[in-house]
Amino acid sequence: MNIVFLQFLLGVLFLTIIFLHLSKKNSNSVLAYGLQSLVMALIMFDSFLVTPNFQLLLVIMVIVIVKVVLAPVFFMKLLKQHQLTFLVNSYLNIPLTLITLTVLTAVAHSTKLSPLTTIIPNHQSLLALALAAMLVSVFLIINRKGALSQALGILSLENSLVVFGVFAGLEQSPILQIGVIFDILIWLVIATVFISMIYKHFGSLDTSLMKNLRD
Amino acid sequence: MISEMGFAVLIVLYAVGALGSLVFHKHNKIANVWQSFFGIIVACWGIIFSIGAFVLPTNLVFTADWSIFPLLNFSFNLDKLSTFFIFTISLVTLFCSIYGLGYIKHFYKKYDIGLLGFFYHLFIVGMLLVVSASNGLLFLVAWEIMSIASYFLVVYDRNEPDNIKAGFLYLVMTHIGTTFIILALLLMYRFTSSFDFLVIKASADLIPATFKNIIFVLSLVGFGTKAGIIPFHIWLPSAHPAAPSHVSALMSGVMIKTGVYMIIRLFFDMLPPTQLWWGVVVLIIGAVSAVLGVLYALTEHDIKRLLAYHSIENIGIILLGLGSALIFLVLGNLPVALFSLGAALFHILNHAIFKSLLFLSAGSVINQTHTRNMEKYGGLIKRLPRTALFFLIGSMAISALPPFNGFFSEWMTFQSLLVGLASTSILLKSVFIFATISLAVTGGLALACFVKAFAITFLARPRSSEATHAKESDLALSVAMGSLAVICLFFGLFSGYLSSWFLAIASSLQSLVVTTVYPISDKLVTPSGSGSVSALLFFIIFVGTALVVVILIKYIINQNQKIKIGATWDCGVNLGSRTEITATGFARSIVLIFAGILRPSTQQDIEYHDSEIRYLPKSKIINFSTDDVYRSYIYQPLKKGIAVLALSAKNIQSGNINIYVFYILIALIVASLLV
Structure with a gap:
């Protein structure tokens, strides 16, 4: 695949995270995450085309199964099970959220961070966008009050990290990647169970209300 | 024997003294004799060794080849200054150990004698290593051994609550001092890329004058705290008296000089x-x-x-x-x-x-x-x-x-x-x-x-x-x-x-x-x-x-006089201990001259035979005390400031996960921008 197509894929990944910030419906958010994971898998597939390695292909397949299929299905089931209108409340309103996203994207593209984005000079724009995706994902965890949105933020951060790693030529060994995917799968199961239990006990997923648990 | 082997013997024998005291800790007498015997014998060797090393034409410089970490070398430099301090430590240790043989008896069945011997020997080893180490990290390890061992000696008589307080104050102050010392060593490392004192000495010109000044201030505070210079002295009047007397002698006579040793080493030799x-x-x-x-x-x-x-x-x-x-x-x-x-x-x-x-x-x-x-x-x-x-x-x-x-x-x-x-x-x-x-x-x-x-x-x-x-x-x-x-x-x-x-x-x-x-x-x-x-x-x-x-x-003035024993003229009052001048009374006149600095306060409690007319006093109690100006004007405000800061810092711990992730994001961005 050529670089323009890779840029397009990364752009889609970035936009899905922006969408997660703006989305008011949980089901839409889950679908956006599924799309984001698919894009990430495609980017990795490009890496496979450059250096054909069947272990990497295996990793991509596992990613597709876990992130593109299983994770969205888990979340959708959760939504259906509780007939959820899970909270999508955020701390900042839409205009302020957009301003913050712009600032974070600008920070990622600034020359101050060029040591990070010029690891591979040809990929500077791609790395800068991947870095912006990472920062924006972290901000998603911060800005959202709902536990599901925060879980999606963590998964988006993970996707952004993988993409950054691919463009920076920092892919680890396939065994390690499978380990990470397995880790995410377990995390996903535990998070889903916890989210479900929290909702059952407290009738809300607003984590800002849970601070009262301290005492 | 006046070689690195002689120095190793010195340290090893103290270690044997320490461990042996622990082994015999259930037998008061044996533990006492063991620690005193090793204290005396090894101190004698220390005196002989230091004099021998002093008269050598060249310094004894050696490195023990069992370093675990790359920056931590067990290197020693026994020059004239070091051997002088080893001599001083050994000389005082010798007499303190002789003294301990009799003095420790009153701790029998009250406290663990073996434990006293263990920390006593560890303390001496710490001091000897401090004045002989030629590597910054080794020096810090030795400094800590000395400080921690002396802390346990300060709180040895633990039935006295004041001793525990004194020990705590000592521990806090000594570690504040150590912080400054670490900063000074790190600054030296930054410019010379080495913790080795000889390397730092050889490349001291690489340290800019401004940083040398900063190192001077940091060292003066760090080592000055151990030496007990004013205003970093507040631990000293409480900690030294709390320890057993032969340890007080070592702390006051020798330990505080290790701070002076490093001041001399840094400002006259290294920088x-x-x-x-x-x-x-x-x-x-x-x-x-x-x-x-x-x-x-x-x-x-x-x-x-x-x-x-x-x-x-x-x-x-x-x-x-x-x-x-x-x-x-x-x-x-x-x-x-x-x-x-x-x-x-x-x-x-x-x-x-x-x-x-x-x-x-x-x-x-x-x-x-x-x-x-x-x-x-x-x-x-x-x-x-x-x-x-x-x-x-x-x-x-x-x-x-x-x-x-x-x-x-x-x-x-x-x-x-x-x-x-x-x-x-x-x-x-x-x-x-x-x-x-x-x-x-x-x-x-x-x-x-x-x-x-x-x-x-x-x-x-x-x-x-x-x-x-x-x-x-x-x-x-x-x-x-x-x-x-x-x-x-x-x-x-x-x-x-x-x-x-x-x-x-x-x-x-x-x-x-x-x-x-x-x-x-x-x-x-x-x-x-x-x-x-x-x-x-x-x-x-x-x-x-x-x-x-x-x-x-004897032979001229009293030649023809005979000794007559009679009652002292006493103004009609029986002379007794209550008619003597007290320590407070003796010092009062001098204290009043320096009242501006010492800020003495007097409180009088008078009890009367006739409480209504108040003409005939029954008893009069005068409490004469001086204010600890350092505590009142430096340490108490500092303590309050730290408490306020700590309470403010508590707000960081909000219990909200979003806030914690926000901290991570800020730290990530700042770290990325700085690096």
Whole structure:
């Protein structure tokens, strides 16, 4: 695949995270995450085309199964099970959220961070966008009050990290990647169970209300 | 044996002493004999080894080849300065260990004797490693061993709640000091890329002058805290008295000097060229510490706290010598710089001897009276005559009375300061005038303080039943105290010969390297040759005068008089312990002169026979105390500030996960931008 197509894929990944910030419906958010994971898998597939390695292909397949299929299905089931209108409340309103996203994207593209984005000079724009995706994902965890949105933020951060790693030529060994995917799968199961239990006990997923648990 | 092997034997034997004490911790007697025996034997070896290493033509530099971490080398450099400190530590350890043999008995069945021996030996090992380490990280490890072991010795008598408090304060202060030391070492590492002292010394020019100044300030605070300079001294008057007396002697006599050792090592050996303001600052701190130390000592009626405050005073006197040496070094007057540093080194040794003697004597008194309160003593000269004699000798030495050692090192310091009075710079002249007056005032006040300490403790009549029934201490205690008393006299009499030894140490340091050969003489001579003092002459005059007075009284004045025993004229009142002047009363007039600094407060409680008319007082109680200005004006506000800051910091812990992730994002962005 050529670089323009890779840029397009990364752009889609970035936009899905922006969408997660703006989305008011949980089901839409889950679908956006599924799309984001698919894009990430495609980017990795490009890496496979450059250096054909069947272990990497295996990793991509596992990613597709876990992130593109299983994770969205888990979340959708959760939504259906509780007939959820899970909270999508955020701390900042839409205009302020957009301003913050712009600032974070600008920070990622600034020359101050060029040591990070010029690891591979040809990929500077791609790395800068991947870095912006990472920062924006972290901000998603911060800005959202709902536990599901925060879980999606963590998964988006993970996707952004993988993409950054691919463009920076920092892919680890396939065994390690499978380990990470397995880790995410377990995390996903535990998070889903916890989210479900929290909702059952407290009738809300607003984590800002849970601070009262301290005492 | 005067090689790295000899040094290894020294350390290993102390380790055996420590571990053996633990092994026999269930047998009080064996544990006591074991720790004292090893203390004595190894200290003797330490003295022999240090003298042997001192006279070697080259330094003993070696590295033990079992380093675990790349930056931590077990490298040692036993130059003249190090061997001098090993000698001082070993000398004091020898007599403290002899003393311990008898003194520790009163801890039997009360505390674990083995544990005392373990930390005692560990403490000595820590001090020996501190003065011999040639690597910053090894030095820090040794510094911690010394500090932690001494902490456990301070809280050894743990049934006293005050001792626990004192130990805690000591631990906090010593680690605040260590923080500053670590910062100084890290700054040196930054520019020289090494923790090795020899490498730092060789590449000290790579450190910019501004950073050298920062290192100076950090080191002065860090090592000054251990040395007990004012205002970082607050731990010292509580911690030193809390420890068992033979440990107090080591802490006050030797441990605080390790801070001075590093000040000398850094500013005279590793980081030259020296700055003029370093000397001025050291001189002013020395002058202030000397005067305030002795003033606070005067207000004390706790005998060990009194001695602890005198340690601050004497550190001040040592700093006066060091400050003068730094100034003369910058001014290019090398002979006077050498003489000043020699004075400081001589006073380090002298103070170690007489302060140990005084602490051991105080321990002997406390052992019998079971209190540190001097108001409960009195008349002990008849019950503890040997202790009284040794305390008197120690008091004379610390009060700088000839022919004892304290006089001669203070004389050398005086001579250095007097040379400074001739400075052309008005600033320097003023600083030297201030320092000279401080030293003169300190000498006078120290004498007054020890007149009080000796008179209130040993003269007049007992003021408590414990003092009435006190008996002379064990032979081991007397041997240790007696030996130190003899050394006080010996070091005084042979001060002229010893001075060449100190000048040789001073001239071995990088900034003071001179080829001058110092003539060995029986008298101390100033660098210009304009002043001199002969200890032997003093001694002859002293003994001659004493003989003349005795002969005059005994054989001429009292020749035809018979001794009549009768009641003392007492104004019709029975003389008793209540009619004697107290320690507080003695000091009151002097304290009132310095009321502006000491801020004394008096509280009177009067009870009347006729409460309505209030004409006939029944009893009158006067509480006379002084305010601890450092606690009130520095440490309490600091403590409040830290508490407020801690409460504000608590708000960071909100319990909201979004906030925590926000912190992570900010940290991530800041770190990325900085890197």
